[in-house]
Amino acid sequence: MISAKLFVTTIFLTTVLATSSVYIPVAAAVSPSPSTAYTFPSAPPTYTGSAAPFLSSPVTVSLSAGAPAPGSPATLNPSALPSTKALDPNPKPYVPASDPPTSSSIPPAVSCRTGGGGGSGCSPVSVGPGGTKTNGLAMNAVDTAPFVVEPPDQGLCAGGGYVMELMNQGEMQVFSSGNLAPASGVIYLDTLMGLNTFPNGGWSSGGDPMCQYDPANGGHWIITEIVSASNETSGGPFSGCFFAVPDTCYEGIAVSASSDPIGTYRTYFLDANTVNGDPGSDANAAPVAGVLLNDYAKTALTRDAFLLFYDEFNLYGNFNGVQEFAFGKTGLETGGPVTVAYENMGTAPNLSPIPANGMYQPVALPSSAFYQVIPAQTTDPSQYDNANGGTGFMIGTLDFFGNGDNRTAVFDWTDLSALNTPGCGACSGIAFGGQLLTGVVTYQDEGAPCLAEDYYTTSTFCGLGTQKAGPIPLGNFCSAVGDGEPVQGCPEGGIASNGDGATQAFYAGGTIYTAVSTIVLQTYTRASPETHLGATYWGVKVTNGDAGVTFAIASQGYISAAHEDIEFPAMAASGGTVLVSFTLSGVDYYPSSAYIVLGANNVIHIAALGQAPEDGFSEYQFYGTSLSYLYRPRWGDYGQAVFDPGTGRFVFASEYIQSPNCIGSAFQNDPTCGGTRSPYANWGSSINSLPS
Numbered sequence: 001m002i003s004a005k006l007f008v009t010t011i012f013l014t015t016v017l018a019t020s021s022v023y024i025p026v027a028a029a030v031s032p033s034p035s036t037a038y039t040f041p042s043a044p045p046t047y048t049g050s051a052a053p054f055l056s057s058p059v060t061v062s063l064s065a066g067a068p069a070p071g072s073p074a075t076l077n078p079s080a081l082p083s084t085k086a087l088d089p090n091p092k093p094y095v096p097a098s099d100p101p102t103s104s105s106i107p108p109a110v111s112c113r114t115g116g117g118g119g120s121g122c123s124p125v126s127v128g129p130g131g132t133k134t135n136g137l138a139m140n141a142v143d144t145a146p147f148v149v150e151p152p153d154q155g156l157c158a159g160g161g162y163v164m165e166l167m168n169q170g171e172m173q174v175f176s177s178g179n180l181a182p183a184s185g186v187i188y189l190d191t192l193m194g195l196n197t198f199p200n201g202g203w204s205s206g207g208d209p210m211c212q213y214d215p216a217n218g219g220h221w222i223i224t225e226i227v228s229a230s231n232e233t234s235g236g237p238f239s240g241c242f243f244a245v246p247d248t249c250y251e252g253i254a255v256s257a258s259s260d261p262i263g264t265y266r267t268y269f270l271d272a273n274t275v276n277g278d279p280g281s282d283a284n285a286a287p288v289a290g291v292l293l294n295d296y297a298k299t300a301l302t303r304d305a306f307l308l309f310y311d312e313f314n315l316y317g318n319f320n321g322v323q324e325f326a327f328g329k330t331g332l333e334t335g336g337p338v339t340v341a342y343e344n345m346g347t348a349p350n351l352s353p354i355p356a357n358g359m360y361q362p363v364a365l366p367s368s369a370f371y372q373v374i375p376a377q378t379t380d381p382s383q384y385d386n387a388n389g390g391t392g393f394m395i396g397t398l399d400f401f402g403n404g405d406n407r408t409a410v411f412d413w414t415d416l417s418a419l420n421t422p423g424c425g426a427c428s429g430i431a432f433g434g435q436l437l438t439g440v441v442t443y444q445d446e447g448a449p450c451l452a453e454d455y456y457t458t459s460t461f462c463g464l465g466t467q468k469a470g471p472i473p474l475g476n477f478c479s480a481v482g483d484g485e486p487v488q489g490c491p492e493g494g495i496a497s498n499g500d501g502a503t504q505a506f507y508a509g510g511t512i513y514t515a516v517s518t519i520v521l522q523t524y525t526r527a528s529p530e531t532h533l534g535a536t537y538w539g540v541k542v543t544n545g546d547a548g549v550t551f552a553i554a555s556q557g558y559i560s561a562a563h564e565d566i567e568f569p570a571m572a573a574s575g576g577t578v579l580v581s582f583t584l585s586g587v588d589y590y591p592s593s594a595y596i597v598l599g600a601n602n603v604i605h606i607a608a609l610g611q612a613p614e615d616g617f618s619e620y621q622f623y624g625t626s627l628s629y630l631y632r633p634r635w636g637d638y639g640q641a642v643f644d645p646g647t648g649r650f651v652f653a654s655e656y657i658q659s660p661n662c663i664g665s666a667f668q669n670d671p672t673c674g675g676t677r678s679p680y681a682n683w684g685s686s687i688n689s690l691p692s
Helices: 272-276 329-334 416-420 452-457 664-669
Strands: 010-013 028-030 037-043 047-050 059-062 083-086 109-111 125-127 133-135 147-150 154-159 162-167 171-176 204-214 220-228 249-256 264-271 292-301 305-314 319-328 339-344 374-377 392-397 405-414 431-443 448-451 462-465 478-480 505-508 511-523 530-545 548-559 564-574 577-586 589-597 604-608 640-644 649-656 684-690
Touching (some): 037 405, 037 548, 154 640, 154 649, 162 204, 162 220, 162 684, 204 292, 220 292, 220 329, 249 272, 249 292, 249 329, 272 292, 272 305, 292 374, 305 329, 305 374, 305 392, 319 329, 319 392, 319 405, 319 416, 374 505, 392 505, 405 530, 405 548, 431 530, 431 548, 452 462, 452 530, 462 511, 462 530, 462 564, 462 577, 505 640, 511 548, 577 649, 604 649, 604 684
Parallel strands (some): 109 511, 125 604, 448 462, 530 564, 564 640
Antiparallel strands (some): 010 478, 028 548, 047 339, 059 264, 133 684, 154 162, 204 220, 249 264, 292 305, 319 339, 374 392, 392 405, 505 511, 530 548, 564 577, 577 589, 589 604, 589 649, 649 684
């Protein structure tokens, strides 16, 4: 969710919707340039041993008898408008923006000067699948229950003949990997994780879902999400974890007992407060124990370990740093004793303070400043790095204040095979280290709630993508109420990027790949460039030998769609082919699901064409008030791309708008537009595979 807090917002709708307040519980390759590296010395992590001190015994749930049938629709009663939830809009610990940097390389510029907008840094857009198979009617806002949620964070994994997609808040669906047809209906994670009855009165799904498929030990699906020890029917996580009720924030880890994605699961609950105690609260607030949030968790697999990361926030103010875990995956998958290596990157003396303050950062970075250090997924077991006793990787960016940067940090676990020793007896050899790479291609995106095209007219580092104008029935009936006068009808907004933190990483062929959002200046023949959202990407080559692990930039560049914007890039690689998927939007396109294969004709293909503007309630929060500069529309926080070795295909999922918006009396009479949207949101997703 990329959020230290969750806010409840009130929106009033007029005419037929007004009953009462509704509570909102392109690829330009750049030759690698010489870069310097600072080494974070490899050292023992914060903790190794049994995971029992902070990981519960598993709860077992069987879905086999009660899983929804394929294609069964979600229940929606148009006369009973569902509750809606929105999250804190700040994409990273907020620092008031100063004037944008004056360096000519921030923000980066790309050339679009050749005919058709396909210059060295700029890709033309092709409407058409480009060889993909697409299910354009995957999950959507109609499926969510009991709340309509924005952002619809997205998880995706594939293997064993299936593709699994997860969405905020707390639902998933299984599809056939052959034709991408539904193999189940929508399954609520409350059910899968046993939250409906555990413990007394039930717990609730809190979001940030992820999944992995592991073919080891007979095949297993591993699903994670934030879990709140508060009842779904009385406000769920919005009355517990995200409202800083002590001792309510957990990470649910559900592991299938077999390769059947709708079979039996064992769910473990990781207690964020037990892991790290409580480092305290904001200096201006009274200390409150038990209010640590395990935010924005991401996962990956190695031969020996299940890797889990989250950013840790004290919900009364502090950001406490990145938390990294390597669980012995055999114990998780077989129900046996679970071992773990744990690193608190906020306090580890070998990792902080961060050296070599970047050339664009206005102040020195605090010791706990690492943020969004994402584990690198490896979805093909033949690609695991088994040197040095079994190795796993993490990567993160360093633009903490929105001023831009030219560095990336890469980290490694080594000797993870020790997690397989009885009682973690050999785990003293596990180590955590890494390198800071400087001189890489630059990036800058604070994700602030104004259009990227207005970057030079504000001092807030604008980071919203433009979307094609079209009907916005919810916006037409919206009246956002804050500290000013009510505004009848709210204008169409942009599409959020959430800033330039890493959202997905992928490891294959000895290389770690990641891409982050950035402002780009597209230069054409005319004097003034166009300002858009694009992506910066890196391929970091790994050398893993007797001397340890070292990293170097092997490839890097920019992805930019001519005259358009892209949001939430995700990368996957196999056999020298690198795919980048994302949402594409702009003056010519409604939000669409798109991708590019690096080096393949430099063309962006639209796999699923958007049918309308984004018309969700978070587009209109606090419009026209003094708070509006803080509140961005909540597009998804991340997309996903993986490689499925069982089919030899890339599989990727992106958020887009599935269906046209109905307008006028049609919306007044049926605000679900015939069941194609929620009254308060119209987002959806597509699942795609390449080749088809």
